[in-house]
Amino acid sequence: MTTFFRSYWDEGDTWFYFEVGDDAWVSRQVELQGPELRPVVAARASDSDVRYGMTAEPPVTEWEGHVPEPLTAEEFERVWVAARRRITARLH
Structure with a gap:
């Protein structure tokens, strides 16, 4: 079953x-960074386009x-679509 979650990292805001x-x-x-929640990563594991970043490794069970x-x-899909659009707009 696919699961969705978020987690906050203080050091990198x-x-x-x-x-x-x-x-x-x-x-x-x-990944959304800073108080303005600027998207810096919107990656698929299968992406070959590094402009969208990379997904985390190893499996979450080892984190x-x-x-x-x-x-x-x-909720995840809303964030995903908005982040991909913003990153794509910055690339063009």
Whole structure:
């Protein structure tokens, strides 16, 4: 079952949004940075276009020190679509 969550990193003032597959690997990831929530990553694990960034490794079952906040698929999708649009607009 696919799960969705977000986690905040104080040091980088960054929100991380994740879509995680049954295998515990990140399939899509968004990073929003600073008080303006500027998208810096909106990557798919299958992306070959590095302009959107890369997804986290290793599987989430091996992560330490993060506090996941559950999201619905709809909440993740809204953030995903907005981040991809903003990054794409900056690239052109």
